[in-house]
Each structure stands twice: as C-alpha cells, then as structure tokens.
Amino acid sequence: MALSGLEIYKLLPKTNCRECGFSTCLAFAMQLAKKAVALDKCPFLTEESKKILEELNLPAIKLITIGKNDQRVQIGNENVLFRHEERFYNPPGIGIIINDDLAQTEVLNIIRKIKDLEFERIGQRLKIELLAIRNRSSEENFLKTIDLVVHNTSFALVLMCEEPRRVKKVLELYKDLRPLIYRITPDNFLQFSQLLKGDNVPVVVWSEDLEGISYLTQQLNRNQINELVLEVSNKSPAFALWQLTQIRRLSLKKKERSLGYPVLVLIENQDKDLSLLFTVSYIAKYAGIILLDTFSPEDIFGILTLRQNIYTDPQKPLQIEPKLYSIGSVNTYSPVLVTTNFSLTYYTVLGEVEASRVPSYILSVNTEGMSVLTAWAAEKFTPESIIEAIEKSELKKFVNHNRIIIPGYVAMMSGDLQEKSGWQVIVGPREAAGIPRFLRDL
Amino acid sequence: MIKEYIENWSGEVNTLVIGATPEEGGSRRFSVKIGGERTLPFLFKEALLPFKPVIAYEIWDIEPIDWATALSKYYGDVWGNTLEWADKLIREYKAELLCLKLAGAHPEIGKDLDEIVKLLEGLLKKVDIPLIIIGCGDVQRDNFILPLCSQILKNERCLIGEVNQDNYKTLTAAVLADGHSIIAQSPIDINIAKQLNILISDMGLPLERIVINPTVGALGYGLEYTYSIMERLRLAALNNDRVVASPFICFVGQESWRVKEATTPEKEFSRWGSEWRRGYLWELITAGALLQAGANILVMRHPKAIEKIKEYIDKLYEFKIN
Ligand code: SF4
Numbered sequence: 001m002a003l004s005g006l007e008i009y010k011l012l013p014k015t016n017c018r019e020c021g022f023s024t025c026l027a028f029a030m031q032l033a034k035k036a037v038a039l040d041k042c043p044f045l046t047e048e049s050k051k052i053l054e055e056l057n058l059p060a061i062k063l064i065t066i067g068k069n070d071q072r073v074q075i076g077n078e079n080v081l082f083r084h085e086e087r088f089y090n091p092p093g094i095g096i097i098i099n100d101d102l103a104q105t106e107v108l109n110i111i112r113k114i115k116d117l118e119f120e121r122i123g124q125r126l127k128i129e130l131l132a133i134r135n136r137s138s139e140e141n142f143l144k145t146i147d148l149v150v151h152n153t154s155f156a157l158v159l160m161c162e163e164p165r166r167v168k169k170v171l172e173l174y175k176d177l178r179p180l181i182y183r184i185t186p187d188n189f190l191q192f193s194q195l196l197k198g199d200n201v202p203v204v205v206w207s208e209d210l211e212g213i214s215y216l217t218q219q220l221n222r223n224q225i226n227e228l229v230l231e232v233s234n235k236s237p238a239f240a241l242w243q244l245t246q247i248r249r250l251s252l253k254k255k256e257r258s259l260g261y262p263v264l265v266l267i268e269n270q271d272k273d274l275s276l277l278f279t280v281s282y283i284a285k286y287a288g289i290i291l292l293d294t295f296s297p298e299d300i301f302g303i304l305t306l307r308q309n310i311y312t313d314p315q316k317p318l319q320i321e322p323k324l325y326s327i328g329s330v331n332t333y334s335p336v337l338v339t340t341n342f343s344l345t346y347y348t349v350l351g352e353v354e355a356s357r358v359p360s361y362i363l364s365v366n367t368e369g370m371s372v373l374t375a376w377a378a379e380k381f382t383p384e385s386i387i388e389a390i391e392k393s394e395l396k397k398f399v400n401h402n403r404i405i406i407p408g409y410v411a412m413m414s415g416d417l418q419e420k421s422g423w424q425v426i427v428g429p430r431e432a433a434g435i436p437r438f439l440r441d442l
Numbered sequence: 443m444i445k446e447y448i449e450n451w452s453g454e455v456n457t458l459v460i461g462a463t464p465e466e467g468g469s470r471r472f473s474v475k476i477g478g479e480r481t482l483p484f485l486f487k488e489a490l491l492p493f494k495p496v497i498a499y500e501i502w503d504i505e506p507i508d509w510a511t512a513l514s515k516y517y518g519d520v521w522g523n524t525l526e527w528a529d530k531l532i533r534e535y536k537a538e539l540l541c542l543k544l545a546g547a548h549p550e551i552g553k554d555l556d557e558i559v560k561l562l563e564g565l566l567k568k569v570d571i572p573l574i575i576i577g578c579g580d581v582q583r584d585n586f587i588l589p590l591c592s593q594i595l596k597n598e599r600c601l602i603g604e605v606n607q608d609n610y611k612t613l614t615a616a617v618l619a620d621g622h623s624i625i626a627q628s629p630i631d632i633n634i635a636k637q638l639n640i641l642i643s644d645m646g647l648p649l650e651r652i653v654i655n656p657t658v659g660a661l662g663y664g665l666e667y668t669y670s671i672m673e674r675l676r677l678a679a680l681n682n683d684r685v686v687a688s689p690f691i692c693f694v695g696q697e698s699w700r701v702k703e704a705t706t707p708e709k710e711f712s713r714w715g716s717e718w719r720r721g722y723l724w725e726l727i728t729a730g731a732l733l734q735a736g737a738n739i740l741v742m743r744h745p746k747a748i749e750k751i752k753e754y755i756d757k758l759y760e761f762k763i764n
Contacts, residue, residue, distance in 0.1 A: 082677070084670040116713060121662060210444045238761035241484050249447040256444070273726065277754040280730035281484075284669075297715030301703070302661065302727045309666040310731075344664055351702065355710065371664075374629060433702050 003056055005030040011049040012042065019043055032057075060251045061260050064202050064229055064288070066093065066130070066180045067156025073129045075229075075288035076262035081248055084314050090262075091311040092283060094303060095130030095158055095291045097268065100145040101137040107145060110295065111152050117300045122347040126304040132158035132182070132291050139166050146170065150177070158182055158291065164191040171199060180204060180289075182264075183231060189216055193223040204264055206231035210246060214258040221258075228261045229289060237278050240265060244286040262288025269293070276303070283307050320346050322366035324393035328359030332400040335360045335442055337428065337435070338386055339407060340367040340375050348432040356436035361398065365389040372407050381410060383417040390421060408434075448488055453682030455479040455738075456650045457493070458623055458689055460539065461572025462599035467621075470598060471570040474539055476653075476738040477689040481680065483736050486761045494755050495733055497748050498539040498574055498741045499531045500695050503561055504546035504553060509743070510705045512721045516745050524561055528569045535748070541574040541741045547587050548578035558587060562594045574601040574691075574741070576625070581609050589616035596620040601691070601739075603627065604655055607638050614645045623651040625691055630657045630667045632674055632686075639685050653739065654688045660697040660704075661728045668692075672735035692732045695743030698725040722747050730754065 009029035020041040022028040031037040032053070039045070039053055063077035073093040080086045096114055098107060111131075119126045131149055135142040142161060149157070157179035161167050167181055183204035184192045196203060205220065205228050207213045213230050220228065232243045247263055250256040265282050267275045267290060276299055279290055283306055294300075322341040326334075327350065339349045341364045353360050365385050367375035375381035390396075390404070404423050406414060408430030418425040429438050457478040462468025474496055480489035505522045506513075520526040524542070531537040542565070546553030565573070575591050577584030589612060592602055603625025605613050610626070617624045626642060628635035635654055643649050656672050659665045672690055679687035698704055703714070704721040714720060726747045729740050733755070742748050 082670070082673050083666070084674055119713060210446075214444050236761060238484050238486055238758045241758075242487050245482075245485060246446055250444070253447060259444070271753075273723075273750045274754055274757065276723065277726065277730045277750070280727055281734055284731055284734040296719070297713060298719040298723050301714055301720070302723045305662045305703075306665070306727055306731055309662065310669070312666055314666070314670055348663070348702075355702075355706075431700060433700065433705075 003033060005033040008032050008053065011045075011053060013044045013046075015044065017044065059260075060255060061248075061262060062226075062228070063090070064227055064262055066158075066178060066202050068176070068178055071129070071154045071156050072178070073156045073289075078248070078286075079252070081245075081252065083310065087313045087315065088311050090288070091307050092287045093130045093156070093289045094128045094300070094307070095132045095289060096128060096295050097132045097134055097160070097266075097291055097293050098145065098149065099134050099136050100141045102145070104144075104148060107148050108152065111149065114155075114295050115153065117295065117297060119301050119304060121305060121308060122343055124308060126301075126308060128300060128304070129156055130158055130180075130289065130291070131155040132160055135159075135161035135163070135166065139169070142166065143170065143173075146174065150174070156180075158289075162188055164188055164195045167192075168195045171201065175199060175201060178202070180229060184216065184220070186212060186216065189219065193220055193225060196225050197223045199225075200227060202227040202229060204229045204231050205261075206233070208233075210243060210250075210259065214256070217258045217261070230259065230261050230263045232263050232265055234265050234267050234278060237281065240278075241281060241285055244282065248286045264289040264291065266291045267293070272296075272299070279303055280306060283310055319343055319369035320364060322364045322389060324395060324398065325350075325362045325364060326359075326398075327353045327362060328357070330359040330361060330398075332398065334358075334399065335405060335439060336363055336395065336399060336403065337361070337405045338363045338365060338389070340365055340370060340372055340381055342367060342369050342371045342375070345371050345432075349435065352432045352435035353439070356439040358436075358439040358442075360439065361395075363389055363393060363395065363404070372409050376410050376413075383413055383420045386417060387421045390423065405438075446487075449481070449680075451481055451489060451680040451682075453680050453684070453687060455676070455679050455689055455736075456652075456687050458601075458650060458653060459599060460574070460601050460623070462597055462621070466599070468598045469566065469570065470572050472538075472572075473599065474572050479676075479680075479736070482676065483734055484758050484761075486759075493738075494759055495738050495740065496539055497752060498541040498739055499535070499537045499745075499748065500541050500543060500693075500741050500743050501527050501531065502543050502545045503558065504551065507545070510699050510721055512705070512718055513699070513743055525564050525568050528565060531745075532569065532571060535745045537571065539572050539574065539739070540569065541576060543576040544578050544587060544591070546578070547583050548580050549583060551578075555587065555590075559590065559594065562591055566595065566598070572600070573598065574603075574625075574739075576603055585609065585612040588613050592616040592620045592622055595622070599623070601625060601653060603653075603691075605638070605642065607634055607641070610638065610642055611645065614642050614647050617651070618645065618647045623653060625653050625655050626688070627655040627657065630659070630664070630671050632671055632678075635671075635675060636686050639688060643685075649684060649688065652688045653691045654686070655691050655693065658692050658694060658697045658728070658732065660694075660701050661724055661731065662703060663697070663701050665728060665731060669731060669735045672732070672737070676736040689738035690732075690736060691739040691741065692729075692737045693741045694729045694732065695725060695741055698728045699743060726750060 012025040160182040181203040251260040367380040405428040414425040461470035461473035478492040604627040704724040
C-alpha cells in the first residue's frame with residue numbers, strides 16, 4: 001500500500017528547512033514516494049511518523065542476505081506475481097546438499113565437481129551459489145565437514161541441523177559467514193527462539209501449513225529473530241505450488257507481513273528427472289532457494305539456464321551495440337558474418353563462430369533488437385540497413401576481400417544486396433548450428 | 443488467521459476435442475479433450491482444471507532431416523516408413539496423440555502429391571488414435587495440400603495447421619467444411635494472436651475450434667518470451683476475454699533439438715556433461731516450463747522425455763482437494 005507524495009507530506013514537519021537537501025518538504029515527500037531517497041535524510045521526523053513511513057517503505061517480501069561479500073546471495077524483495085508485470089528481481093539461490101556422514105575424500109571429491117559447475121551463456125556467468133551441509137551423524141562430523149567446506153570453497157552456506165544447541169555451537173565458530181540455518185519447526189522453535197536471539201543470522205522456518213508458518217514467524221519476530229526464510233515441502237508438488245502461490249499473493253496483495261519472506265524448497269530422494277521437473281516449476285513459481293541432492297552438470301546447466309531466462313528483465317529489449325566485432329585473432333582475410341543486434345541471435349552466432357575456431361568478424365546490424373526473420377519481415381534487416389552497417393563500421397578498412405556472409409533465412413535478399421552494396425554476398429546456413437562446418441569448408 | 447487468497451476468475455479456456463469415435467462419425471478409438479481451465483496451471487485448490495495437458499509424438503512423412511542421434515536411437519529403425527513409425531509409437535510407447543508433419547511436401551523435397559494422399563489413407567486405416575496434421579511451412583504448397591488432407595480426414599476431427607495472419611483463408615475454409623480444428627500461429631505476439639483468432643472466427647469457424655501456437659523459444663533461446671506471452675494470453679482468457687480463450691499447442695521437440703546445447707558432444711564442451719542426457723533434459727525442461735505457462739498440447743520427440751513429462755503431469759494431477 002504505497003502512499004502518494006501528498007499523503008507522505010502530511011507526515012513531514014512542513015518546515016521546509018532544507019536539511020534533507022530538498023528545497024521543500026513536499027519535494028522530499030515526492031522523492032520518498034518514488035523510493036528515490038532514504039527516509040533518514042530528514043532528521044526532524046516525529047517518532048510516530050517515522051514508524052509509519054518505515055513500515056510503508058518495507059518491501060512486501062523481505063530481502064534476505066546469506067553469506068558474505070562477493071559470495072553473498074540475496075533473495076526476496078519481489079514485487080509481482082507475473083514477470084511481464086514488471087520483472088522478477090532476485091533469482092532463487094540454487095544449492096547442493098552434502099551430508100556429513102561422508103568420508104573426507106568423498107566430500108572433497110564432491111566439492112571438486114561442484115566447482116566445475118560454471119557455465120557461460122549470452123555474456124553471463126551461470127553458477128550455483130549455495131552449499132548445504134546436513135548433519136546426519138555426530139556433532140564432531142558436522143563440524144569437520146563444515147570446516148572442510150569452508151576451507152575449500154567460498155560458497156554461501158546452509159547449515160542443516162534441527163538440534164538448537166548444536167547449531168549454537170556451530171554459530172559460535174561460523175556466525176561471521178552469515179550462513180542460513182535450517183530449520184526451525186513447531187517442535188524446536190521455543191529453544192531456537194531463545195538461542196538465536198540477537199544472533200541476526202538468517203534461518204529457515206517450516207510448518208505444515210501457512211497458518212503454522214505465520215504463527216512461528218510472529219513468535220520469532222517477538223524475539224527479534226527477523227531474518228527468515230519460509231520452507232514449503234515438496235511432498236506433494238501441486239500443494240507446494242499452491243503454497244508458493246499463496247505466500248506470494250498474500251504478501252503482495254494482502255500485505256501479510258507474517259508471510260512476507262522468501263521461500264525455500266528442498267528437493268531430494270526422488271526420481272532424478274522428476275526432481276528436475278519440480279525444480280523447473282519452482283523456479284517459474286516463486287521459490288527463493290532450491291536445495292538439490294544432485295550435481296550432475298547437465299541438470300545444473302539446464303536449471304541455471306532456465307533461471308536466467310525467467311529472471312531476465314522483460315521490459316528491456318535484448319540488444320547489443322550494432323557494430324563490427326572481431327572474434328579470435330582476425331586478419332584481413334577473415335570472413336565476415338552479418339547478423340542482427342538481437343542479443344540472443346548475436347550470442348548464438350558468436351558461440352558457433354568460437355566453436356569453429358575460425359577467426360572471423362561478426363557485423364551486427366541495427367535491427368532494433370529484432371531477430372533475423374522478425375527484422376526481415378519488419379524491414380529492419382534489409383540491403384539498406386546492412387549497407388549502412390558496412391559503411392559505419394568501415395568494414396573496408398578491416399578486410400581486403402569483398403565477401404560478406406548473410407544468414408540462410410534471408411537468402412532472398414542476396415541478389416539485391418549484392419547489386420546495391422557491391423559486395424559479394426554468400427548465403428550462410430539457416431541455423432547457427434551450421435556455422436562451424438560452413439566456416440571450415442569456406 | 444490466514445485466509446487463503448482465492449481469485450474468482452470470470453472466464454475459462456475453451457474445451458476442444460481432437461479425434462472422433464465411430465459414434466461421432468469418425469474412426470478413432472478414443473478422443474482427446476484439452477482446455478477447460480478455470481484457473482492458472484496446477485492450482486487445483488482454486489478452480490477446476492478438468493483435462494490434463496497432453497503430449498503429441500511428432501512424426502514425419504519422410505525420413506527426418508537433421509534429427510539428433512539421440513532420437514534415431516529410438517526411431518531410426520522405423521522412420522523410413524511413416525506407418526511403421528506411427529505403429530511403433532502406439533504399440534511400444536503408448537502414444538495417445540500423433541502429430542504428423544508433412545515435411546516431404548516442401549518444394550525443396552518435392553514429394554509427390556499421390557504419395558501424400560496414399561500415406562494419409564494408409565494412416566487412417568492403420569492408426570486409430572487422434573491426429574494432428576502440420577504442413578511443410580511453404581505457404582503455396584500448404585494451401586494446396588492441407589485442404590486435401592482435410593478432405594481425406596473428413597469427420598475425424600483432427601487438428602490441422604498452421605495458419606498465420608497473412609495466410610489463413612484457404613485452410614480455415616477447408617477445416618470448417620470438414621469438421622476439424624485449426625492451429626493459429628502467431629510470432630510471440632499477443633496482438634497478432636488475438637487478431638488472427640478474430641479473422642478466423644469471422645470466417646465462421648467457431649473460436650472453440652482454434653488452438654493457438656504462440657511460437658516456442660527453446661530453453662536458453664527466448665523461452666521466456668513465449669512463457670510471458672502465454673501467461674498474458676491465459677490471464678486474459680481467465681478474465682473472460684473470449685477471443686483469446688484458446689488452448690495452446692507448443693512445438694517443444696522441434697525447437698529444443700535445434701539448439702546446440704541439445705546435441706553438442708561432450709568432448710567439445712566437457713563442462714556441459716553428456717550430450718545424451720543434455721539433449722533429453724533440454725526438451726524436458728522446455729516442456730516443463732511451458733506447462734507452467736499453460737501449455738495444453740506439447741509436441742515432442744524424445745520418447746523418454748515424453749514418458750517423464752507424462753509422469754510429472756500425473757504426479758501433479760494426483761493432488762486431491764482436501
Ligand atoms: S529535512 Fe525534513 S523538515 Fe527539513 S525540508 Fe526536508 S523534509 Fe522538510
């Protein structure tokens with residue numbers, strides 16, 4: 001329930017003292033309404049106004065930070081139910097579970113494999129960000145495994161242990177790393193709320209139903225335990241989707257503070273491929289953290305790619321700067337591939353050119369972010385726009401041949417383009433996947 | 443007290459039937475129903491979701507060009523013969539819906555018209571499950587061949603496509619006359635989807651006989667565009683915009699097997715892991731994500747991915763309202 005600038009103005013001192021950097025209280029109020037300025041810039045607010053405004057400024061879903069520095073994961077702070085309404089902001093943290101009853105060599109082996117789970121797509125690095133260490137044996141083993149992980153990786157941590165005193169001991173050592181504690185349940189919450197008081201570490205809260213979760217979070221808030229992540233059980237996936245939807249709807253539309261936290265789902269002990277499909281549904285529908293018991297590269301690659309897709313900003317047309325790009329150690333004989341400036345198209349072509357290991361130029365034409373066929377249909381990818389790109393990039397200065405390669409899908413313009421540009425036009429493959437062979441055979 | 447937030451949607455997705463049984467004037471052993479949703483995917487507690495999403499196996503009238511080795515492992519022995527291919531899918535893989543693409547009709551391949559007619563007649567006899575028929579993508583050829591197919595399959599209540607904004611009249615007229623439904627294709631564009639549905643229904647084909655193909659981007663290749671267009675169309679339908687209350691068909695197999703992540707051998711990108719699992723997963727994840735956006739028919743290729751996605755749908759539909 002955002003307040004308008006005028007409504008906020010009514011709560012300000014109305015002295016126009018300029019301390020906040022604005023010439024009037026009203027100007028300050030307008031900026032506050034847009035969330036463009038921090039509330040504490042005005043030192044003269046009454047306690048009462050301050051409380052009201054702070055409440056209103058809180059995000060409907062609390063932003064929770066796990067881990068430290070570069071490796072920290074931030075989740076929550078979402079504003080919408082559907083990505084087209086605005087966008088989804090903070091991609092769910094993906095974590096892999098390591099049990100503490102494994103031998104040291106095995107743990108190290110897993111860590112080594114997990115470190116390899118890094119992929120690059122359309123100019124972004126994709127990786128998992130969490131490791132969850134689960135206590136299944138003794139306290140000693142738990143501590144040893146944590147120690148091993150901390151010394152060999154820099155992932156943000158989830159510490160899985162439902163024994164409050166054991167958790168307390170671990171926290172004495174690792175609190176600075178800001179691990180996520182898993183988890184508070186109706187059975188242990190009394191002990192936990194005593195022990196975690198003042199620790200200010202994020203902690204997972206689970207109960208069977210939303211009523212139970214809401215009760216627990218309110219109790220915990222009373223003990224100043226506010227950094228919470230809710231858990232929804234994957235036992236019935238359709239019910240999990242329902243709970244995730246309810247939590248998102250109630251926190252956004254009803255401002256239900258007791259449910260205004262990111263949500264974790266733990267997926268394990270299932271058919272590997274079904275697990276993957278459940279992960280897919282929770283990425284699409286509102287999960288803030290997903291913990292998995294698999295680390296096979298194909299699965300993680302697919303999951304991270306989906307997450308990247310769902311969390312891109314739908315308002316932003318995906319464009320790259322239209323210009324001449326050189327790939328590899330090019331010389332004046334290198335081939336020139338013409339494509340659009342739609343980033344998906346460009347990066348697909350780039351990937352294939354790299355794979356071919358043939359140093360090449362890619363001439364990205366300004367098609368206003370449209371893909372090859374769409375741009376052609378909309379007359380943005382035409383002989384004229386290509387000629388403009390050739391001239392602007394001063395292509396002639398870079399190569400001493402006169403051949404350009406166009407995508408197979410626009411073969412129909414080759415004659416026209418050749419005539420108008422004076423360049424010899426070669427029709428390339430339709431699909432980018434054909435580029436490596438095409439370049440090698442050229 | 444936490445009170446659940448229930449949306450009272452005012453509209454619903456059209457229900458559409460594919461396949462006509464002998465009682466209905468056709469020769470299919472059963473028919474397949476899709477659509478009818480009164481809420482968003484899998485929110486069983488909110489409102490009725492009467493029919494499960496269905497999977498159609500994609501088959502071709504010629505030996506497929508460029509299909510991955512991961513697929514030829516399963517079909518390679520039969521895909522030189524469409525009837526045997528169809529038969530294997532029904533007997534071994536328990537297919538309930540086939541999507542036949544008349545790829546051979548393309549001028550570049552130039553399969554004889556007679557052969558296509560013979561194939562359809564043979565298929566009609568040999569195969570007794572509901573059918574989807576897709577043209578070769580060449581407008582002129584499709585406008586010639588698809589009406590003919592429509593006629594041969596008269597009264598079988600097939601789903602035939604595709605039409606688009608610039609070319610819908612010929613096929614719409616044929617489908618209307620022969621009792622089929624139509625696939626309306628729009629290029630990831632909500633306004634064109636809407637406009638096309640209006641154009642088609644203006645010709646007299648009821649909106650209830652249209653399935654929208656929103657155009658699929660595979661995982662990593664524009665999936666999110668398709669995803670959001672589908673969500674927006676579905677929300678419009680649930681808010682009672684009758685013009686776009688059509689079920690969706692998504693060509694998942696065709697799109698996901700074309701991207702390099704699905705087929706590049708492990709030796710080229712060792713970090714990506716085995717191409718066998720990767721290709722299968724690429725199709726599976728694309729399908730799974732589109733189900734979340736409201737897909738009704740998924741046209742797929744890898745038999746194991748199809749099996750798995752069915753199992754997943756069944757698992758979700760196990761949910762009982764308590
Ligand atoms: S500091 Fe406060 S009182 Fe002074 S002008 Fe700004 S808003 Fe008004």
